[in-house]
Amino acid sequence: MTTDGTTDGTTNGRCAELRDALTEVALGVADGTTRGVVMAHLATCESCRNELSSLAAAADELLLLVPERDPSADFEGRVLAQLTPAARPAARPAAVRRHRARRAVLAAALGVGLLGVGGTGVWLATAPDRELATSYRSTLDTANGRYLAAADLTTDTGPGGSAQSVGTVFLYEGNPSWAYVVVRDPGPAASYDVVVTVEGGADGGTDGGTDGGTDAGADAAGGDPYEADPDVADLDGADPGTNLSPGTRDVPLGPCVVEADACTAGGVLDAAVPDVVSVRLTTPDGATWATASLP
Amino acid sequence: MTASDEALLAGMAADDPDAAAVFVRRHQARVYGLALFVVGIPAVAEEVAQETFVRAWRHADAFDPRRGRATTWLLAIARHAAIDVLRVRRDVPVDPKVMAEVMVETIADPDRLAERVATGTTVNAALAQVPREQATAVVLAAVFGLSGAEIAERTGVPLGTAKTRIRLGLRHLRDELTSRREVDTP
Numbered sequence: 001m002t003t004d005g006t007t008d009g010t011t012n013g014r015c016a017e018l019r020d021a022l023t024e025v026a027l028g029v030a031d032g033t034t035r036g037v038v039m040a041h042l043a044t045c046e047s048c049r050n051e052l053s054s055l056a057a058a059a060d061e062l063l064l065l066v067p068e069r070d071p072s073a074d075f076e077g078r079v080l081a082q083l084t085p086a087a088r089p090a091a092r093p094a095a096v097r098r099h100r101a102r103r104a105v106l107a108a109a110l111g112v113g114l115l116g117v118g119g120t121g122v123w124l125a126t127a128p129d130r131e132l133a134t135s136y137r138s139t140l141d142t143a144n145g146r147y148l149a150a151a152d153l154t155t156d157t158g159p160g161g162s163a164q165s166v167g168t169v170f171l172y173e174g175n176p177s178w179a180y181v182v183v184r185d186p187g188p189a190a191s192y193d194v195v196v197t198v199e200g201g202a203d204g205g206t207d208g209g210t211d212g213g214t215d216a217g218a219d220a221a222g223g224d225p226y227e228a229d230p231d232v233a234d235l236d237g238a239d240p241g242t243n244l245s246p247g248t249r250d251v252p253l254g255p256c257v258v259e260a261d262a263c264t265a266g267g268v269l270d271a272a273v274p275d276v277v278s279v280r281l282t283t284p285d286g287a288t289w290a291t292a293s294l295p
Numbered sequence: 296m297t298a299s300d301e302a303l304l305a306g307m308a309a310d311d312p313d314a315a316a317v318f319v320r321r322h323q324a325r326v327y328g329l330a331l332f333v334v335g336i337p338a339v340a341e342e343v344a345q346e347t348f349v350r351a352w353r354h355a356d357a358f359d360p361r362r363g364r365a366t367t368w369l370l371a372i373a374r375h376a377a378i379d380v381l382r383v384r385r386d387v388p389v390d391p392k393v394m395a396e397v398m399v400e401t402i403a404d405p406d407r408l409a410e411r412v413a414t415g416t417t418v419n420a421a422l423a424q425v426p427r428e429q430a431t432a433v434v435l436a437a438v439f440g441l442s443g444a445e446i447a448e449r450t451g452v453p454l455g456t457a458k459t460r461i462r463l464g465l466r467h468l469r470d471e472l473t474s475r476r477e478v479d480t481p
Contacts, residue, residue: 020458023465024443027436057363058469059437061418063370065398066332066438068324071341075327076319079345083307083315083352 014041015048022048026055032264036182039170040150151292153183153281169279169292171269179253179279180266186258187289192281194253198271248277256281300365301358308356319348325366326373333377333439335389343380347373378440391439392431392449398438399430421471429464436461 018041024030025038042049153167167183181194256265269276279292298306298317306314323344330343350372358368381387402423422430432450435441441449447457 020443020462023458023462024436026465027433027461029436029440029442029445031442054469054473055465058465058472059433060363060367060371061472062422062434062437062468063329063367063374064418065402065422065434066325066329069328069331070324071327071344072337075323075341075344076316079319079323079348080312080316082345082349083312083319085310 015045018048022052023055026052027059028056033182033184033262036168036170036180036264039180040168043150043170151279151294153181153279153290153292155187155290156288166290171273171276171279171294178266179269179276181253181256181264181279181281183256183258183263183281183290186261186263189258189283189289191255191257192263192265192283192289194256194265195280195282196251196253196269196271197248197277197280198251199248199275199277253279301360304351304355304358304365307352308358315352318351322366322369323348326369329370329373329438330377332394333374333389333391334380334384334387336387339380339384339387340377343373343376346376350376374438374440381439391435391441395431395434395439396427398434399427402430417472417475418468421468421475424471425464425467429460429467432457432460433464433468437465 018038021030021034021038025035030038038052042052150171151169152165153169154163154165156163164185166185166187167181170180170182172178172180179194179196183192186192251269251271253267253269254265256263276294278294280288281290283289298314300318300321303314303318303321307318326347327340327344330347331337331340334340334343347369351369354372358365381389399422402419425433428450432446435446435449436443443458443461444454446461447454450457452460
């Protein structure tokens with residue numbers, strides 16, 4: 001572990017440029033675009049990964065400084081009354097988990113999964129973007145970014161017919177795997193649907209997506225990657241494009257809503273990263289606006 | 296013999312209500328303290344603290360002791376829950392800037408510092424070594440979830456200054472913590 005404080009002085013120019021951004025990621029307060037940029041760099045820079053890891057640990061320790069306070073006398077009883085096996089989503093009967101319940105299940109699944117690899121990352125359905133950021137941080141940190149793939153997102157036909165780079169797609173192979181899209185230069189539409197095309201048409205549980213930012217309630221097609229219940233897995237991959245080339249399937253990732261000239265989307269990817277062929281952004285009328293092809 | 300937090304979390308993952316009771320009793324003042332510090336309203340802070348324990352219970356089986364202490368893990372959950380409330384509610388009376396400054400001042404007070412160091416936590420002493428305005432900026436981000444831009448706005452400094460403060464402050468803190476640990480564990 002090289003956390004001796006000399007990192008700043010020995011790193012290359014890119015690391016120096018990203019110091020502020022890395023700090024915000026470590027503190028869990030970076031926005032989507034900043035995170036995307038940092039992620040791309042971390043994939044190839046071990047010293048920044050170590051730096052992030054040690055800074056994040058220091059940030060977490062600050063929480064110990066807040067003074068303790070006693071809650072009201074009946075607090076303990078009220079809490080314990082809620083800590084029953086039924087409070088665990090995974091313990092609920094599968095039949096409960098249909099359409100409307102799915103969103104909550106997905107949130108819970110993400111929480112469990114990312115906690116599993118990340119330690120401090122917690123998914124909250126109410127603040128998806130920021131929470132996901134923290135989870136990414138921990139996840140990447142844990143895996144040392146070994147399974148991170150990134151690809152340039154380019155428009156299919158830019159001005160003059162040439163493709164134009166508009167953003168970056170990140171894919172992380174883990175448990176769960178996830179995909180994250182950052183669009184720096186959003187075209188004309190107010191929002192795009194993100195669709196991941198995966199090799200292998202066999203049903204592996206066709207869903208697995210969530211909204212990337214603005215609306216925790218967006219009805220993303222979501223599934224529980226930990227849920228072995230095929231009944232759940234089969235329900236919703238049906239609506240998005242099924243007109244695929246043989247041997248591939250489409251996995252919807254959710255909407256990418258443009259805000260302040262950028263958009264981000266991310267979610268659990270129910271597929272192995274090496275099987276991902278491409279990630280597409282489609283406009284509301286169904287046309288493909290930009291594509292990232294994976295090597 | 297007292298059960299470790301790790302053992303209690305393992306018990307909670309196995310639906311052991313006794314383990315949950317001990318765990319809640321042990322940590323409720325810390326969790327509630329953080330919630331109250333961030334949201335400022337006792338009733339809301341209790342909701343946040345309650346939600347924190349429910350999430351800890353749900354995810355107890357995912358806690359990995361190799362990744363850090365149970366206390367830090369639990370407080371990170373509490374922080375998320377409290378910040379969510381802070382972002383949604385407009386009636387929260389807390390001024391993060393004031394709270395962060397009070398916290399930093401308290402830590403820098405030599406009398407109180409001696410008292411706290413005696414309790415065995417290193418992070419107080421480490422933060423006391425960080426220049427005040429940097430420490431305040433770091434606390435605003437780490438505890439209240441404020442971004443560099445939000446810190447700039449609240450503390451009335453340019454964005455670049457705010458970003459520099461959290462960058463230098465957090466690194467300074469990290470380095471202090473590292474050197475103190477090295478002294479503690481030869």
